[in-house]
Amino acid sequence: MEIKAYLNEQRQIVEDAFQTYMLEAKGEFAFHIESMRYSLFVGGKRVRPILCLAAAQAISPDSTMKTKVLPVCCALECIHTYSLIHDDLPAMDDDNLRRGKPTNHVVYGEAAAILAGDGLLTLAFDLLSSSYADKLEPQQRLQIISIIAKAAGSPGMVGGQALDIASEGKNIDFETLKTIHRCKTGALITAAILAGAVAADANDTQYQALEQYGKAVGLAFQIVDDLLDVESTTEELGKEAGSDVKNNKATYPSIFGVKQTKKMANEAVEEALFSLTHFDEKADPLRELAKYIVTRKK
Amino acid sequence: MEIKAYLNEQRQIVEDAFQTYMLEAKGEFAFHIESMRYSLFVGGKRVRPILCLAAAQAISPDSTMKTKVLPVCCALECIHTYSLIHDDLPAMDDDNLRRGKPTNHVVYGEAAAILAGDGLLTLAFDLLSSSYADKLEPQQRLQIISIIAKAAGSPGMVGGQALDIASEGKNIDFETLKTIHRCKTGALITAAILAGAVAADANDTQYQALEQYGKAVGLAFQIVDDLLDVESTTEELGKEAGSDVKNNKATYPSIFGVKQTKKMANEAVEEALFSLTHFDEKADPLRELAKYIVTRKK
Numbered sequence: 001m002e003i004k005a006y007l008n009e010q011r012q013i014v015e016d017a018f019q020t021y022m023l024e025a026k027g028e029f030a031f032h033i034e035s036m037r038y039s040l041f042v043g044g045k046r047v048r049p050i051l052c053l054a055a056a057q058a059i060s061p062d063s064t065m066k067t068k069v070l071p072v073c074c075a076l077e078c079i080h081t082y083s084l085i086h087d088d089l090p091a092m093d094d095d096n097l098r099r100g101k102p103t104n105h106v107v108y109g110e111a112a113a114i115l116a117g118d119g120l121l122t123l124a125f126d127l128l129s130s131s132y133a134d135k136l137e138p139q140q141r142l143q144i145i146s147i148i149a150k151a152a153g154s155p156g157m158v159g160g161q162a163l164d165i166a167s168e169g170k171n172i173d174f175e176t177l178k179t180i181h182r183c184k185t186g187a188l189i190t191a192a193i194l195a196g197a198v199a200a201d202a203n204d205t206q207y208q209a210l211e212q213y214g215k216a217v218g219l220a221f222q223i224v225d226d227l228l229d230v231e232s233t234t235e236e237l238g239k240e241a242g243s244d245v246k247n248n249k250a251t252y253p254s255i256f257g258v259k260q261t262k263k264m265a266n267e268a269v270e271e272a273l274f275s276l277t278h279f280d281e282k283a284d285p286l287r288e289l290a291k292y293i294v295t296r297k298k
Numbered sequence: 299m300e301i302k303a304y305l306n307e308q309r310q311i312v313e314d315a316f317q318t319y320m321l322e323a324k325g326e327f328a329f330h331i332e333s334m335r336y337s338l339f340v341g342g343k344r345v346r347p348i349l350c351l352a353a354a355q356a357i358s359p360d361s362t363m364k365t366k367v368l369p370v371c372c373a374l375e376c377i378h379t380y381s382l383i384h385d386d387l388p389a390m391d392d393d394n395l396r397r398g399k400p401t402n403h404v405v406y407g408e409a410a411a412i413l414a415g416d417g418l419l420t421l422a423f424d425l426l427s428s429s430y431a432d433k434l435e436p437q438q439r440l441q442i443i444s445i446i447a448k449a450a451g452s453p454g455m456v457g458g459q460a461l462d463i464a465s466e467g468k469n470i471d472f473e474t475l476k477t478i479h480r481c482k483t484g485a486l487i488t489a490a491i492l493a494g495a496v497a498a499d500a501n502d503t504q505y506q507a508l509e510q511y512g513k514a515v516g517l518a519f520q521i522v523d524d525l526l527d528v529e530s531t532t533e534e535l536g537k538e539a540g541s542d543v544k545n546n547k548a549t550y551p552s553i554f555g556v557k558q559t560k561k562m563a564n565e566a567v568e569e570a571l572f573s574l575t576h577f578d579e580k581a582d583p584l585r586e587l588a589k590y591i592v593t594r595k596k
Contacts, residue, residue, distance in 0.1 A: 028474070032464075036452065086416060109389075121416065165409045
């Protein structure tokens with residue numbers, strides 16, 4: 001399979017779904033909804049939705065699966081987008097550029113940006129409990145909501161970001177760095193894959209294999225993010241390059257150097273591929289996605 | 299019934315439930331969890347949980363109802379608490395006092411306060427989808443999640459706050475003020491009552507009556523909040539009195555004057571009581587709560 005064509009096709013499926021689900025920027029809350037739409041449609045790669053869809057289709061590739069799982073895909077992207085908006089705030093990482101565009105608070109102001117994040121986070125759970133998602137069984141939906149809430153919340157992404165902020169300018173050990181990565185980035189990526197697994201009625205063996213895949217891919221993703229921050233120019237990256245260095249953040253390259261970090265990223269991908277040993281060719285998109293994650297440029 | 303004793307008793311039930319559900323401030327995220335616990339346990343009146351419980355018990359007062367509905371009560375309070383933390387931020391209302399104590403960002407810093415809010419909002423949905431809530435049927439839980447997500451999100455509380463912020467210093471008309479109140483405060487109060495109704499398997503007539511009650515009580519609540527801001531001292535109020543005036547916000551008293559505003563609050567309570575006409579004495583707590591809302595001091 002050709003990964004670029006596959007990614008474009010899957011991304012389009014996600015964009016089309018968002019056109020159905022997303023509120024229009026009209027009426028009394030037009031400004032607020034516009035601020036949410038700005039960050040949602042500023043050009044994300046849609047990695048989490050695509051992983052969710054690919055995980056579901058690795059088990060059950062029939063065409064109804066797509067309809068079942070798309071609200072879940074979009075909920076995941078709402079949560080990812082909210083986290084970027086809040087992370088970029090002046091009180092947090094204070095970034096002015098994201099995906100090559102001014103960040104949300106630069107365009108709409110800080111108060112509106114905080115609320116855009118709050119709105120997108122809440123919209124995720126609105127979507128998962130709405131009639132859009134009723135092709136899934138109630139029990140599946142509750143399990144998916146639980147997986148996503150745990151991954152996005154204090155035991156996961158929010159906790160990871162809190163620890164990251166608290167660690168700025170400090171000499172942190174490797175264990176703490178791993179915790180930050182696992183929670184801040186890894187948890188939602190793993191949740192995306194597990195949500196897909198639940199939607200496709202994965203059996204225990206499949207679920208555990210996909211969980212292992214998710215953890216390995218999440219780790220690879222964050223290691224590569226660290227590398228890109230060191231190696232890229234701002235133009236390539238679409239956000240301010242070197243902002244980790246600026247914020248004096250511990251990263252894989254700052255601890256292990258670039259060469260060793262690349263090796264670690266490749267090992268994580270190997271582990272992701274190994275976890276799919278007992279899956280057939282329906283899991284090829286997952287395999288290609290794991291390889292893509294370490295070769296991506298931004 | 300004696301409303302003060304009733305409120306104390308119900309509040310204690312909610313506090314006890316929180317002790318079971320709430321994360322402990324230990325481990326790697328101790329600071330973050332402590333920041334959430336600070337605002338959660340700083341001394342709220344627990345109005346939304348108490349209304350939720352009272353609505354459920356107006357239909358079905360048996361003892362199992364309490365166990366069924368308590369996770370929902372606590373989820374509502376998590377969302378209310380997150381909204382206060384974010385509303386108080388320097389970029390929003392910039393308040394330094396809340397419930398007589400320094401606001402979250404004053405104690406923990408802005409970044410931690412944003413994350414405490416994000417964590418509490420997500421925790422609400424974690425709770426609703428967790429095993430704590432499994433005494434409710436899956437379909438009931440999804441309906442409750444949907445009601446709460448819509449009320450808390452962009453069509454409700456978040457949208458109302460966005461409109462409120464955007465209206466600061468502007469001459470807004472009464473329609474806009476009503477929208478702000480209905481969304482910012484009324485929506486979650488109504489949702490609390492409707493969530494209780496769903497948990498108690500309300501029939502259509504009961505559901506509609508409780509919806510009318512919720513809207514009227516929500517309106518009364520916000521009108522009285524406006525009045526308290528004008529009339530109280532900072533000490534009585536526990537937050538900075540006159541902060542609406544400071545922020546040049548349109549309020550009921552600024553549009554209608556204090557006397558007319560009091561009349562409107564009483565009319566809203568009358569409507570709340572009228573909506574309960576076909577309920578028996580099991581709805582007495584709801585009746586007393588409506589009356590309490592206009593007589594409360596803070």
